[in-house]
Amino acid sequence: MxxxxxxxxxxxxxxxxxxxxxxxxxxxxxxxxxxxxxxxxxxxxxxxxxxxxxxxxxxxxxxxxxxxxxxxxxxxxxxxxxxTRGAASRASHVLRVGFVASAANESTQKIIGSFARYRPGWRVEMRQTGWSDPTAGLADGQVDVALLRLPFPGQDALRVEVLITEPRWVGIPSTHPLAELAEIPFRQLWDEPFVATPTESGWWRDYWLATDERGGRPVKIGAIAQNPDEWLTAIANGYGVSLTPEATARFYQRPGVTYRPVTGVSSSQVGVAWAPAGDNDAVIGDFVRACLRHRTPTTVEPDTRTPREEAGSG
Structure with missing residues:
Protein backbone atom coordinates (compact mmCIF):
# COMPACT_ATOMS: atom_id res chain seq x y z
CA MET A 1 0.00 0.00 0.00
CA THR A 84 18.30 14.45 -4.27
CA ARG A 85 17.17 17.96 -5.15
CA GLY A 86 20.36 19.43 -3.80
CA ALA A 87 22.46 17.08 -5.91
CA ALA A 88 20.58 18.16 -9.02
CA SER A 89 21.12 21.84 -8.31
CA ARG A 90 24.76 21.30 -7.36
CA ALA A 91 25.40 19.44 -10.60
CA SER A 92 24.19 22.50 -12.54
CA HIS A 93 25.91 24.94 -10.14
CA VAL A 94 22.60 26.50 -9.10
CA LEU A 95 21.71 27.64 -5.56
CA ARG A 96 17.95 27.83 -5.01
CA VAL A 97 17.01 30.80 -2.82
CA GLY A 98 13.42 31.21 -1.65
CA PHE A 99 11.73 34.49 -0.80
CA VAL A 100 8.19 35.74 -0.21
CA ALA A 101 8.08 39.44 -1.12
CA SER A 102 11.03 41.85 -1.21
CA ALA A 103 13.67 39.28 -0.13
CA ALA A 104 16.48 41.27 1.57
CA ASN A 105 15.35 44.61 0.16
CA GLU A 106 18.07 46.57 -1.67
CA SER A 107 20.72 44.25 -0.24
CA THR A 108 19.51 41.32 -2.36
CA GLN A 109 21.57 42.17 -5.43
CA LYS A 110 24.63 42.92 -3.29
CA ILE A 111 24.30 39.52 -1.62
CA ILE A 112 24.06 37.75 -4.97
CA GLY A 113 27.08 39.69 -6.21
CA SER A 114 29.17 38.68 -3.19
CA PHE A 115 28.09 35.05 -3.55
CA ALA A 116 29.17 35.11 -7.21
CA ARG A 117 32.64 36.23 -6.12
CA TYR A 118 32.81 33.42 -3.57
CA ARG A 119 31.49 30.90 -6.10
CA PRO A 120 32.53 31.77 -9.68
CA GLY A 121 30.42 29.92 -12.21
CA TRP A 122 27.49 29.48 -9.83
CA ARG A 123 24.06 31.01 -10.37
CA VAL A 124 21.46 32.05 -7.78
CA GLU A 125 17.93 31.05 -8.73
CA MET A 126 15.41 33.21 -6.85
CA ARG A 127 12.12 31.40 -6.19
CA GLN A 128 9.16 33.40 -4.93
CA THR A 129 6.19 31.82 -3.14
CA GLY A 130 2.80 33.13 -2.07
CA TRP A 131 1.97 34.16 1.48
CA SER A 132 0.45 30.77 2.27
CA ASP A 133 4.03 29.48 2.78
CA PRO A 134 6.04 31.94 4.91
CA THR A 135 9.10 29.64 4.64
CA ALA A 136 9.25 30.20 0.85
CA GLY A 137 9.75 26.49 0.14
CA LEU A 138 12.43 25.94 2.77
CA ALA A 139 10.24 23.75 5.00
CA ASP A 140 9.68 21.13 2.30
CA GLY A 141 13.12 21.27 0.66
CA GLN A 142 12.05 23.16 -2.45
CA VAL A 143 14.91 25.62 -1.89
CA ASP A 144 18.38 25.42 -0.33
CA VAL A 145 18.23 28.66 1.63
CA ALA A 146 15.73 31.53 1.99
CA LEU A 147 15.51 35.26 2.66
CA LEU A 148 12.49 35.63 4.91
CA ARG A 149 10.49 38.02 7.05
CA LEU A 150 10.79 37.19 10.73
CA PRO A 151 9.23 35.72 12.70
CA PHE A 152 7.69 32.87 10.71
CA PRO A 153 6.13 29.50 11.66
CA GLY A 154 8.72 26.74 11.96
CA GLN A 155 11.57 29.20 12.54
CA ASP A 156 12.77 27.40 15.68
CA ALA A 157 13.59 24.27 13.67
CA LEU A 158 15.86 26.18 11.26
CA ARG A 159 19.10 28.13 11.36
CA VAL A 160 18.43 31.87 11.13
CA GLU A 161 20.66 34.95 11.02
CA VAL A 162 19.01 38.38 11.26
CA LEU A 163 20.07 40.74 8.46
CA ILE A 164 17.71 43.72 8.59
CA THR A 165 15.60 45.41 11.28
CA GLU A 166 13.13 48.03 10.11
CA PRO A 167 9.93 49.65 11.38
CA ARG A 168 6.49 48.50 10.37
CA TRP A 169 4.46 51.00 8.37
CA VAL A 170 0.87 50.84 7.18
CA GLY A 171 -0.54 50.64 3.67
CA ILE A 172 -3.76 52.63 3.57
CA PRO A 173 -6.21 53.80 0.87
CA SER A 174 -5.11 57.24 -0.35
CA THR A 175 -8.66 58.55 0.21
CA HIS A 176 -8.67 57.49 3.87
CA PRO A 177 -8.70 60.44 6.35
CA LEU A 178 -5.73 58.97 8.23
CA ALA A 179 -3.63 59.19 5.06
CA GLU A 180 -3.30 62.92 5.73
CA LEU A 181 -1.24 62.27 8.87
CA ALA A 182 2.56 62.22 8.73
CA GLU A 183 2.57 59.17 11.01
CA ILE A 184 -0.26 57.11 12.44
CA PRO A 185 -0.53 55.78 16.02
CA PHE A 186 -1.38 52.08 15.81
CA ARG A 187 -4.20 52.60 18.28
CA GLN A 188 -6.04 54.62 15.63
CA LEU A 189 -6.01 51.59 13.34
CA TRP A 190 -7.50 49.10 15.79
CA ASP A 191 -11.07 49.50 14.52
CA GLU A 192 -10.12 49.56 10.83
CA PRO A 193 -10.71 46.51 8.61
CA PHE A 194 -7.40 44.83 7.72
CA VAL A 195 -6.22 43.03 4.61
CA ALA A 196 -4.87 39.69 5.87
CA THR A 197 -2.77 36.83 4.56
CA PRO A 198 -4.50 33.41 4.18
CA THR A 199 -5.42 31.44 7.31
CA GLU A 200 -2.95 28.77 6.13
CA SER A 201 -0.09 31.12 7.02
CA GLY A 202 -0.85 30.44 10.71
CA TRP A 203 0.48 32.83 13.31
CA TRP A 204 2.53 34.64 10.65
CA ARG A 205 -0.84 36.13 9.71
CA ASP A 206 -1.43 37.10 13.35
CA TYR A 207 1.95 38.86 13.49
CA TRP A 208 1.10 41.09 10.53
CA LEU A 209 -2.29 41.81 12.07
CA ALA A 210 -0.43 42.62 15.34
CA THR A 211 -3.05 40.68 17.28
CA ASP A 212 -0.89 40.75 20.42
CA GLU A 213 -0.45 44.53 20.29
CA ARG A 214 -4.09 45.62 20.20
CA GLY A 215 -4.88 45.68 23.89
CA GLY A 216 -7.29 42.76 23.44
CA ARG A 217 -9.27 44.49 20.68
CA PRO A 218 -10.45 41.95 18.04
CA VAL A 219 -9.26 42.24 14.44
CA LYS A 220 -11.67 43.12 11.64
CA ILE A 221 -10.80 41.35 8.36
CA GLY A 222 -11.77 43.26 5.25
CA ALA A 223 -10.09 41.08 2.61
CA ILE A 224 -7.69 38.15 2.14
CA ALA A 225 -4.63 38.44 -0.11
CA GLN A 226 -2.43 35.63 -1.43
CA ASN A 227 0.36 37.83 -2.79
CA PRO A 228 1.52 41.49 -3.00
CA ASP A 229 -0.56 42.28 -6.09
CA GLU A 230 -3.81 41.11 -4.48
CA TRP A 231 -2.82 42.95 -1.30
CA LEU A 232 -2.25 46.26 -3.12
CA THR A 233 -5.49 45.93 -5.07
CA ALA A 234 -7.51 45.28 -1.91
CA ILE A 235 -6.06 48.36 -0.18
CA ALA A 236 -6.52 50.59 -3.24
CA ASN A 237 -10.16 49.45 -3.49
CA GLY A 238 -10.75 50.52 0.12
CA TYR A 239 -11.31 47.02 1.54
CA GLY A 240 -8.86 47.54 4.38
CA VAL A 241 -5.49 48.72 5.65
CA SER A 242 -2.43 46.61 6.42
CA LEU A 243 0.79 46.69 8.39
CA THR A 244 3.83 46.23 6.19
CA PRO A 245 7.62 46.65 6.36
CA GLU A 246 9.01 50.12 5.69
CA ALA A 247 10.67 48.76 2.53
CA THR A 248 7.26 48.11 0.95
CA ALA A 249 6.87 51.85 0.39
CA ARG A 250 9.93 51.68 -1.87
CA PHE A 251 9.23 48.38 -3.65
CA TYR A 252 5.45 48.37 -4.14
CA GLN A 253 4.07 51.71 -5.26
CA ARG A 254 0.49 51.64 -6.52
CA PRO A 255 -1.99 54.45 -7.37
CA GLY A 256 -4.58 54.64 -4.60
CA VAL A 257 -2.24 53.27 -1.91
CA THR A 258 -0.45 55.52 0.59
CA TYR A 259 2.21 54.39 3.06
CA ARG A 260 2.71 55.97 6.46
CA PRO A 261 4.95 55.20 9.47
CA VAL A 262 3.13 53.62 12.42
CA THR A 263 3.96 54.31 16.06
CA GLY A 264 3.16 51.97 18.95
CA VAL A 265 3.90 48.70 17.12
CA SER A 266 7.05 46.56 17.07
CA SER A 267 9.59 46.42 14.23
CA SER A 268 10.00 43.82 11.49
CA GLN A 269 13.11 41.83 10.59
CA VAL A 270 14.55 40.02 7.58
CA GLY A 271 16.77 36.98 8.01
CA VAL A 272 18.60 34.35 6.02
CA ALA A 273 17.39 30.87 6.95
CA TRP A 274 18.52 27.35 6.13
CA ALA A 275 17.97 23.80 7.39
CA PRO A 276 20.37 22.40 10.01
CA ALA A 277 21.45 19.80 7.44
CA GLY A 278 23.04 22.67 5.51
CA ASP A 279 25.51 23.53 8.29
CA ASN A 280 28.21 21.48 6.59
CA ASP A 281 27.30 22.57 3.06
CA ALA A 282 30.07 24.87 1.83
CA VAL A 283 27.87 26.45 -0.86
CA ILE A 284 25.12 27.38 1.60
CA GLY A 285 27.82 28.58 3.95
CA ASP A 286 29.17 30.92 1.29
CA PHE A 287 25.70 32.33 0.65
CA VAL A 288 25.19 32.96 4.37
CA ARG A 289 28.60 34.63 4.48
CA ALA A 290 27.57 36.85 1.57
CA CYS A 291 24.40 37.78 3.46
CA LEU A 292 26.32 38.67 6.62
CA ARG A 293 28.66 40.94 4.67
CA HIS A 294 25.64 43.10 3.84
CA ARG A 295 23.89 43.09 7.20
CA THR A 296 22.40 46.56 7.79
CA PRO A 297 24.00 48.69 10.54
CA THR A 298 20.75 48.85 12.53
CA THR A 299 20.67 45.08 12.97
CA VAL A 300 21.65 43.74 16.40
CA GLU A 301 24.64 41.41 16.15
CA PRO A 302 23.75 37.75 16.89
CA ASP A 303 25.31 35.80 19.74
CA THR A 304 26.64 33.08 17.46
CA ARG A 305 28.14 32.93 14.00
CA THR A 306 27.97 30.29 11.28
CA PRO A 307 30.96 27.97 10.95
CA ARG A 308 31.78 29.49 7.55
CA GLU A 309 31.64 33.01 8.93
CA GLU A 310 33.96 32.08 11.78
CA ALA A 311 36.47 30.79 9.26
CA GLY A 312 37.00 34.26 7.81
CA SER A 313 35.32 37.52 6.98
CA GLY A 314 35.96 37.18 3.22
Missing part, protein backbone atom coordinates in the same frame (compact mmCIF):
# COMPACT_ATOMS: atom_id res chain seq x y z
CA UNK A 2 1.33 3.44 -0.98
CA UNK A 3 0.56 6.34 1.38
CA UNK A 4 1.12 10.00 0.52
CA UNK A 5 3.83 11.35 2.83
CA UNK A 6 1.77 14.52 3.17
CA UNK A 7 -0.91 12.54 5.00
CA UNK A 8 1.72 11.07 7.32
CA UNK A 9 3.07 14.55 8.04
CA UNK A 10 -0.42 15.78 8.91
CA UNK A 11 -0.97 12.76 11.14
CA UNK A 12 2.32 13.30 12.97
CA UNK A 13 1.49 16.94 13.68
CA UNK A 14 -1.98 16.14 15.03
CA UNK A 15 -0.51 13.34 17.15
CA UNK A 16 2.07 15.74 18.59
CA UNK A 17 -0.34 18.59 19.25
CA UNK A 18 -3.32 16.49 20.35
CA UNK A 19 -5.54 19.25 18.96
CA UNK A 20 -6.76 19.91 15.44
CA UNK A 21 -6.75 23.71 15.63
CA UNK A 22 -3.15 23.95 16.85
CA UNK A 23 -2.04 21.34 14.31
CA UNK A 24 -3.76 23.22 11.48
CA UNK A 25 -1.97 26.42 12.47
CA UNK A 26 1.40 24.67 12.38
CA UNK A 27 0.64 23.15 8.98
CA UNK A 28 -0.72 26.39 7.47
CA UNK A 29 -4.01 24.76 6.43
CA UNK A 30 -7.60 25.15 7.59
CA UNK A 31 -9.02 22.90 10.29
CA UNK A 32 -11.73 21.39 8.01
CA UNK A 33 -9.08 20.54 5.42
CA UNK A 34 -6.92 18.87 8.05
CA UNK A 35 -9.88 16.86 9.38
CA UNK A 36 -10.56 15.63 5.85
CA UNK A 37 -6.93 14.54 5.39
CA UNK A 38 -6.87 12.60 8.67
CA UNK A 39 -10.08 10.81 7.73
CA UNK A 40 -8.56 9.98 4.34
CA UNK A 41 -5.52 8.42 6.01
CA UNK A 42 -7.72 6.38 8.35
CA UNK A 43 -9.78 5.17 5.39
CA UNK A 44 -6.67 4.10 3.46
CA UNK A 45 -5.24 2.24 6.47
CA UNK A 46 -8.59 0.80 7.49
CA UNK A 47 -8.06 1.72 11.17
CA UNK A 48 -9.10 4.47 13.54
CA UNK A 49 -6.09 6.54 14.58
CA UNK A 50 -7.69 9.04 16.95
CA UNK A 51 -10.44 9.18 19.51
CA UNK A 52 -12.14 12.52 19.12
CA UNK A 53 -13.61 14.54 21.99
CA UNK A 54 -14.42 18.12 22.92
CA UNK A 55 -11.02 18.49 24.57
CA UNK A 56 -8.96 17.29 21.61
CA UNK A 57 -7.64 14.24 19.78
CA UNK A 58 -6.16 11.25 21.62
CA UNK A 59 -4.36 8.40 19.89
CA UNK A 60 -5.82 4.91 19.70
CA UNK A 61 -3.54 1.89 20.15
CA UNK A 62 -3.11 1.74 16.38
CA UNK A 63 -2.45 5.49 16.31
CA UNK A 64 0.25 5.22 18.96
CA UNK A 65 2.00 2.47 17.02
CA UNK A 66 2.00 4.59 13.86
CA UNK A 67 3.06 7.72 15.76
CA UNK A 68 6.19 5.93 17.02
CA UNK A 69 7.39 5.10 13.51
CA UNK A 70 6.20 7.97 11.31
CA UNK A 71 8.76 10.58 12.48
CA UNK A 72 11.63 8.27 11.45
CA UNK A 73 10.02 7.62 8.08
CA UNK A 74 9.46 11.33 7.45
CA UNK A 75 12.95 12.30 8.57
CA UNK A 76 14.54 9.75 6.25
CA UNK A 77 12.31 10.85 3.39
CA UNK A 78 13.07 14.56 3.96
CA UNK A 79 16.80 13.86 3.96
CA UNK A 80 16.54 11.79 0.78
CA UNK A 81 14.40 14.41 -0.94
CA UNK A 82 16.63 17.32 0.09
CA UNK A 83 19.80 15.50 -0.94
Missing amino acids: DIDTRLLRYFATVAEEGHLTRAAERLFISQPALTKQIKQLEAQLGVELFTRSRTGMSLTDAGRMLAERVPIVLEDWDIALRE
Whole structure:
Protein backbone atom coordinates (compact mmCIF):
# COMPACT_ATOMS: atom_id res chain seq x y z
CA MET A 1 0.00 0.00 0.00
CA ASP A 2 1.33 3.44 -0.98
CA ILE A 3 0.56 6.34 1.38
CA ASP A 4 1.12 10.00 0.52
CA THR A 5 3.83 11.35 2.83
CA ARG A 6 1.77 14.52 3.17
CA LEU A 7 -0.91 12.54 5.00
CA LEU A 8 1.72 11.07 7.32
CA ARG A 9 3.07 14.55 8.04
CA TYR A 10 -0.42 15.78 8.91
CA PHE A 11 -0.97 12.76 11.14
CA ALA A 12 2.32 13.30 12.97
CA THR A 13 1.49 16.94 13.68
CA VAL A 14 -1.98 16.14 15.03
CA ALA A 15 -0.51 13.34 17.15
CA GLU A 16 2.07 15.74 18.59
CA GLU A 17 -0.34 18.59 19.25
CA GLY A 18 -3.32 16.49 20.35
CA HIS A 19 -5.54 19.25 18.96
CA LEU A 20 -6.76 19.91 15.44
CA THR A 21 -6.75 23.71 15.63
CA ARG A 22 -3.15 23.95 16.85
CA ALA A 23 -2.04 21.34 14.31
CA ALA A 24 -3.76 23.22 11.48
CA GLU A 25 -1.97 26.42 12.47
CA ARG A 26 1.40 24.67 12.38
CA LEU A 27 0.64 23.15 8.98
CA PHE A 28 -0.72 26.39 7.47
CA ILE A 29 -4.01 24.76 6.43
CA SER A 30 -7.60 25.15 7.59
CA GLN A 31 -9.02 22.90 10.29
CA PRO A 32 -11.73 21.39 8.01
CA ALA A 33 -9.08 20.54 5.42
CA LEU A 34 -6.92 18.87 8.05
CA THR A 35 -9.88 16.86 9.38
CA LYS A 36 -10.56 15.63 5.85
CA GLN A 37 -6.93 14.54 5.39
CA ILE A 38 -6.87 12.60 8.67
CA LYS A 39 -10.08 10.81 7.73
CA GLN A 40 -8.56 9.98 4.34
CA LEU A 41 -5.52 8.42 6.01
CA GLU A 42 -7.72 6.38 8.35
CA ALA A 43 -9.78 5.17 5.39
CA GLN A 44 -6.67 4.10 3.46
CA LEU A 45 -5.24 2.24 6.47
CA GLY A 46 -8.59 0.80 7.49
CA VAL A 47 -8.06 1.72 11.17
CA GLU A 48 -9.10 4.47 13.54
CA LEU A 49 -6.09 6.54 14.58
CA PHE A 50 -7.69 9.04 16.95
CA THR A 51 -10.44 9.18 19.51
CA ARG A 52 -12.14 12.52 19.12
CA SER A 53 -13.61 14.54 21.99
CA ARG A 54 -14.42 18.12 22.92
CA THR A 55 -11.02 18.49 24.57
CA GLY A 56 -8.96 17.29 21.61
CA MET A 57 -7.64 14.24 19.78
CA SER A 58 -6.16 11.25 21.62
CA LEU A 59 -4.36 8.40 19.89
CA THR A 60 -5.82 4.91 19.70
CA ASP A 61 -3.54 1.89 20.15
CA ALA A 62 -3.11 1.74 16.38
CA GLY A 63 -2.45 5.49 16.31
CA ARG A 64 0.25 5.22 18.96
CA MET A 65 2.00 2.47 17.02
CA LEU A 66 2.00 4.59 13.86
CA ALA A 67 3.06 7.72 15.76
CA GLU A 68 6.19 5.93 17.02
CA ARG A 69 7.39 5.10 13.51
CA VAL A 70 6.20 7.97 11.31
CA PRO A 71 8.76 10.58 12.48
CA ILE A 72 11.63 8.27 11.45
CA VAL A 73 10.02 7.62 8.08
CA LEU A 74 9.46 11.33 7.45
CA GLU A 75 12.95 12.30 8.57
CA ASP A 76 14.54 9.75 6.25
CA TRP A 77 12.31 10.85 3.39
CA ASP A 78 13.07 14.56 3.96
CA ILE A 79 16.80 13.86 3.96
CA ALA A 80 16.54 11.79 0.78
CA LEU A 81 14.40 14.41 -0.94
CA ARG A 82 16.63 17.32 0.09
CA GLU A 83 19.80 15.50 -0.94
CA THR A 84 18.30 14.45 -4.27
CA ARG A 85 17.17 17.96 -5.15
CA GLY A 86 20.36 19.43 -3.80
CA ALA A 87 22.46 17.08 -5.91
CA ALA A 88 20.58 18.16 -9.02
CA SER A 89 21.12 21.84 -8.31
CA ARG A 90 24.76 21.30 -7.36
CA ALA A 91 25.40 19.44 -10.60
CA SER A 92 24.19 22.50 -12.54
CA HIS A 93 25.91 24.94 -10.14
CA VAL A 94 22.60 26.50 -9.10
CA LEU A 95 21.71 27.64 -5.56
CA ARG A 96 17.95 27.83 -5.01
CA VAL A 97 17.01 30.80 -2.82
CA GLY A 98 13.42 31.21 -1.65
CA PHE A 99 11.73 34.49 -0.80
CA VAL A 100 8.19 35.74 -0.21
CA ALA A 101 8.08 39.44 -1.12
CA SER A 102 11.03 41.85 -1.21
CA ALA A 103 13.67 39.28 -0.13
CA ALA A 104 16.48 41.27 1.57
CA ASN A 105 15.35 44.61 0.16
CA GLU A 106 18.07 46.57 -1.67
CA SER A 107 20.72 44.25 -0.24
CA THR A 108 19.51 41.32 -2.36
CA GLN A 109 21.57 42.17 -5.43
CA LYS A 110 24.63 42.92 -3.29
CA ILE A 111 24.30 39.52 -1.62
CA ILE A 112 24.06 37.75 -4.97
CA GLY A 113 27.08 39.69 -6.21
CA SER A 114 29.17 38.68 -3.19
CA PHE A 115 28.09 35.05 -3.55
CA ALA A 116 29.17 35.11 -7.21
CA ARG A 117 32.64 36.23 -6.12
CA TYR A 118 32.81 33.42 -3.57
CA ARG A 119 31.49 30.90 -6.10
CA PRO A 120 32.53 31.77 -9.68
CA GLY A 121 30.42 29.92 -12.21
CA TRP A 122 27.49 29.48 -9.83
CA ARG A 123 24.06 31.01 -10.37
CA VAL A 124 21.46 32.05 -7.78
CA GLU A 125 17.93 31.05 -8.73
CA MET A 126 15.41 33.21 -6.85
CA ARG A 127 12.12 31.40 -6.19
CA GLN A 128 9.16 33.40 -4.93
CA THR A 129 6.19 31.82 -3.14
CA GLY A 130 2.80 33.13 -2.07
CA TRP A 131 1.97 34.16 1.48
CA SER A 132 0.45 30.77 2.27
CA ASP A 133 4.03 29.48 2.78
CA PRO A 134 6.04 31.94 4.91
CA THR A 135 9.10 29.64 4.64
CA ALA A 136 9.25 30.20 0.85
CA GLY A 137 9.75 26.49 0.14
CA LEU A 138 12.43 25.94 2.77
CA ALA A 139 10.24 23.75 5.00
CA ASP A 140 9.68 21.13 2.30
CA GLY A 141 13.12 21.27 0.66
CA GLN A 142 12.05 23.16 -2.45
CA VAL A 143 14.91 25.62 -1.89
CA ASP A 144 18.38 25.42 -0.33
CA VAL A 145 18.23 28.66 1.63
CA ALA A 146 15.73 31.53 1.99
CA LEU A 147 15.51 35.26 2.66
CA LEU A 148 12.49 35.63 4.91
CA ARG A 149 10.49 38.02 7.05
CA LEU A 150 10.79 37.19 10.73
CA PRO A 151 9.23 35.72 12.70
CA PHE A 152 7.69 32.87 10.71
CA PRO A 153 6.13 29.50 11.66
CA GLY A 154 8.72 26.74 11.96
CA GLN A 155 11.57 29.20 12.54
CA ASP A 156 12.77 27.40 15.68
CA ALA A 157 13.59 24.27 13.67
CA LEU A 158 15.86 26.18 11.26
CA ARG A 159 19.10 28.13 11.36
CA VAL A 160 18.43 31.87 11.13
CA GLU A 161 20.66 34.95 11.02
CA VAL A 162 19.01 38.38 11.26
CA LEU A 163 20.07 40.74 8.46
CA ILE A 164 17.71 43.72 8.59
CA THR A 165 15.60 45.41 11.28
CA GLU A 166 13.13 48.03 10.11
CA PRO A 167 9.93 49.65 11.38
CA ARG A 168 6.49 48.50 10.37
CA TRP A 169 4.46 51.00 8.37
CA VAL A 170 0.87 50.84 7.18
CA GLY A 171 -0.54 50.64 3.67
CA ILE A 172 -3.76 52.63 3.57
CA PRO A 173 -6.21 53.80 0.87
CA SER A 174 -5.11 57.24 -0.35
CA THR A 175 -8.66 58.55 0.21
CA HIS A 176 -8.67 57.49 3.87
CA PRO A 177 -8.70 60.44 6.35
CA LEU A 178 -5.73 58.97 8.23
CA ALA A 179 -3.63 59.19 5.06
CA GLU A 180 -3.30 62.92 5.73
CA LEU A 181 -1.24 62.27 8.87
CA ALA A 182 2.56 62.22 8.73
CA GLU A 183 2.57 59.17 11.01
CA ILE A 184 -0.26 57.11 12.44
CA PRO A 185 -0.53 55.78 16.02
CA PHE A 186 -1.38 52.08 15.81
CA ARG A 187 -4.20 52.60 18.28
CA GLN A 188 -6.04 54.62 15.63
CA LEU A 189 -6.01 51.59 13.34
CA TRP A 190 -7.50 49.10 15.79
CA ASP A 191 -11.07 49.50 14.52
CA GLU A 192 -10.12 49.56 10.83
CA PRO A 193 -10.71 46.51 8.61
CA PHE A 194 -7.40 44.83 7.72
CA VAL A 195 -6.22 43.03 4.61
CA ALA A 196 -4.87 39.69 5.87
CA THR A 197 -2.77 36.83 4.56
CA PRO A 198 -4.50 33.41 4.18
CA THR A 199 -5.42 31.44 7.31
CA GLU A 200 -2.95 28.77 6.13
CA SER A 201 -0.09 31.12 7.02
CA GLY A 202 -0.85 30.44 10.71
CA TRP A 203 0.48 32.83 13.31
CA TRP A 204 2.53 34.64 10.65
CA ARG A 205 -0.84 36.13 9.71
CA ASP A 206 -1.43 37.10 13.35
CA TYR A 207 1.95 38.86 13.49
CA TRP A 208 1.10 41.09 10.53
CA LEU A 209 -2.29 41.81 12.07
CA ALA A 210 -0.43 42.62 15.34
CA THR A 211 -3.05 40.68 17.28
CA ASP A 212 -0.89 40.75 20.42
CA GLU A 213 -0.45 44.53 20.29
CA ARG A 214 -4.09 45.62 20.20
CA GLY A 215 -4.88 45.68 23.89
CA GLY A 216 -7.29 42.76 23.44
CA ARG A 217 -9.27 44.49 20.68
CA PRO A 218 -10.45 41.95 18.04
CA VAL A 219 -9.26 42.24 14.44
CA LYS A 220 -11.67 43.12 11.64
CA ILE A 221 -10.80 41.35 8.36
CA GLY A 222 -11.77 43.26 5.25
CA ALA A 223 -10.09 41.08 2.61
CA ILE A 224 -7.69 38.15 2.14
CA ALA A 225 -4.63 38.44 -0.11
CA GLN A 226 -2.43 35.63 -1.43
CA ASN A 227 0.36 37.83 -2.79
CA PRO A 228 1.52 41.49 -3.00
CA ASP A 229 -0.56 42.28 -6.09
CA GLU A 230 -3.81 41.11 -4.48
CA TRP A 231 -2.82 42.95 -1.30
CA LEU A 232 -2.25 46.26 -3.12
CA THR A 233 -5.49 45.93 -5.07
CA ALA A 234 -7.51 45.28 -1.91
CA ILE A 235 -6.06 48.36 -0.18
CA ALA A 236 -6.52 50.59 -3.24
CA ASN A 237 -10.16 49.45 -3.49
CA GLY A 238 -10.75 50.52 0.12
CA TYR A 239 -11.31 47.02 1.54
CA GLY A 240 -8.86 47.54 4.38
CA VAL A 241 -5.49 48.72 5.65
CA SER A 242 -2.43 46.61 6.42
CA LEU A 243 0.79 46.69 8.39
CA THR A 244 3.83 46.23 6.19
CA PRO A 245 7.62 46.65 6.36
CA GLU A 246 9.01 50.12 5.69
CA ALA A 247 10.67 48.76 2.53
CA THR A 248 7.26 48.11 0.95
CA ALA A 249 6.87 51.85 0.39
CA ARG A 250 9.93 51.68 -1.87
CA PHE A 251 9.23 48.38 -3.65
CA TYR A 252 5.45 48.37 -4.14
CA GLN A 253 4.07 51.71 -5.26
CA ARG A 254 0.49 51.64 -6.52
CA PRO A 255 -1.99 54.45 -7.37
CA GLY A 256 -4.58 54.64 -4.60
CA VAL A 257 -2.24 53.27 -1.91
CA THR A 258 -0.45 55.52 0.59
CA TYR A 259 2.21 54.39 3.06
CA ARG A 260 2.71 55.97 6.46
CA PRO A 261 4.95 55.20 9.47
CA VAL A 262 3.13 53.62 12.42
CA THR A 263 3.96 54.31 16.06
CA GLY A 264 3.16 51.97 18.95
CA VAL A 265 3.90 48.70 17.12
CA SER A 266 7.05 46.56 17.07
CA SER A 267 9.59 46.42 14.23
CA SER A 268 10.00 43.82 11.49
CA GLN A 269 13.11 41.83 10.59
CA VAL A 270 14.55 40.02 7.58
CA GLY A 271 16.77 36.98 8.01
CA VAL A 272 18.60 34.35 6.02
CA ALA A 273 17.39 30.87 6.95
CA TRP A 274 18.52 27.35 6.13
CA ALA A 275 17.97 23.80 7.39
CA PRO A 276 20.37 22.40 10.01
CA ALA A 277 21.45 19.80 7.44
CA GLY A 278 23.04 22.67 5.51
CA ASP A 279 25.51 23.53 8.29
CA ASN A 280 28.21 21.48 6.59
CA ASP A 281 27.30 22.57 3.06
CA ALA A 282 30.07 24.87 1.83
CA VAL A 283 27.87 26.45 -0.86
CA ILE A 284 25.12 27.38 1.60
CA GLY A 285 27.82 28.58 3.95
CA ASP A 286 29.17 30.92 1.29
CA PHE A 287 25.70 32.33 0.65
CA VAL A 288 25.19 32.96 4.37
CA ARG A 289 28.60 34.63 4.48
CA ALA A 290 27.57 36.85 1.57
CA CYS A 291 24.40 37.78 3.46
CA LEU A 292 26.32 38.67 6.62
CA ARG A 293 28.66 40.94 4.67
CA HIS A 294 25.64 43.10 3.84
CA ARG A 295 23.89 43.09 7.20
CA THR A 296 22.40 46.56 7.79
CA PRO A 297 24.00 48.69 10.54
CA THR A 298 20.75 48.85 12.53
CA THR A 299 20.67 45.08 12.97
CA VAL A 300 21.65 43.74 16.40
CA GLU A 301 24.64 41.41 16.15
CA PRO A 302 23.75 37.75 16.89
CA ASP A 303 25.31 35.80 19.74
CA THR A 304 26.64 33.08 17.46
CA ARG A 305 28.14 32.93 14.00
CA THR A 306 27.97 30.29 11.28
CA PRO A 307 30.96 27.97 10.95
CA ARG A 308 31.78 29.49 7.55
CA GLU A 309 31.64 33.01 8.93
CA GLU A 310 33.96 32.08 11.78
CA ALA A 311 36.47 30.79 9.26
CA GLY A 312 37.00 34.26 7.81
CA SER A 313 35.32 37.52 6.98
CA GLY A 314 35.96 37.18 3.22
